[in-house]
Amino acid sequence: MTDTKTGFHKEILQIPDIEKYVEQIVNSLRDLTLRVFNRQGAVVGISGGIDSSVSFALAVRAFGPERVLGIMLPEKDSSPDSKRLALELAQKFGVRTLTEDITGALQGFGCYERRDEAVKRVFPEYDPKIYTMKIGIKSAPNSKLPPIFSVVIVDQQGNEFTKKLPAKDYLQIVASSNFKQRTRMAMLYYHAECMRYAVIGTPNKHEVEQGFFVKYGDSGTDIMPISHLYKTQVYQFARHLGIPQEIIDRTPTSDTYSAEQTQEEFFFQMPFKMMDLLWYGFENNYDIGEISKVLEIPEDEILNIFSNFRRKKETTEFLRMPALKVIDDH
């Protein structure tokens, strides 16, 4: 068999005929929604971030603005920019929006109280009225050890205090925070069921494959139109679809904890452009020497990064699985 793989280069992820590719995705999104789900339109949770904006714009192309509902789901830790940008997006595309503040539901679940209880075990002085908080990830460069988690509290002057997180406290903070994504999922389905619409999911390729999502939270959707797209390609789509420039220029954040935190800092640990190219090289089995030469990264560093990719993929496999049957009845 002839090897048709092209040489590795920095522009390898650029989509040559983007309009044709958009049309293919839009047709598939419409067809699956109508034929498989028997639904006539789409509900999309919009956060003012690039991924939800592109997913939203694809849904508008697929169903028309009158058959799409954009829902904003802020809570007390959300950045005020999120709602403003989401509204700007919806206005640009002429789509109806709803705002569902989920703070009360989260208080009902004890989301904030349970999270703060765990933070206080590590920092007894932590008071959510005075400090904001986030989870930190520390990984030693060129190390084969996985990253270690810490909790960071930030005072009103912006001073950060960091401590390593014991497993019990880390798990409680993450489990409490996951109420946010699961509550959003429940609210999106409420509106989708009322209107006989499908819920459009917004995770991109990295989030799905590296496990940066909450099971039955932001992954709890009917269709995910950008789950095969690298972040570089999501930006290419955004420019093509006419997403407002401020959304394109905004740094992607986790928008999960009360302290501001970029996705790069919270999970991915490297700039998106670099991660895209490395992941592409990794999943298409490019020669390490070739990647090293193009990206100007030492080969041993690439081997470590690939080993981390492999570990993330393997250890998050359960997140991507449906509930398993103990005995197969077929």
Add this chain to the structure above:
Amino acid sequence: MSNLIAENKEVLRAYIKDNTFKEADLIQDNTLLFQEGFFDSMGFVLLVDFLEEKFSIQVSDEDLTEENFESVNALSRYIESKSNGQ
């Protein structure tokens, strides 16, 4: 090898076996625990908690290196050095 070191290694091997569901004969003293996929991020955090509790030591951020954690041998040396106050 002193009895204490041998005992510590035994405790470590038992912990690894119970928490990774690996066959006992796969856990040699020089097996590279992270390179060979015995522990993920959460497993690493739990291992640190276990060391602190079981051996009454404080693991600092600076201690989280391959030199201290890569194998049963490394962990045993690390516990010994911490117990000796180094």
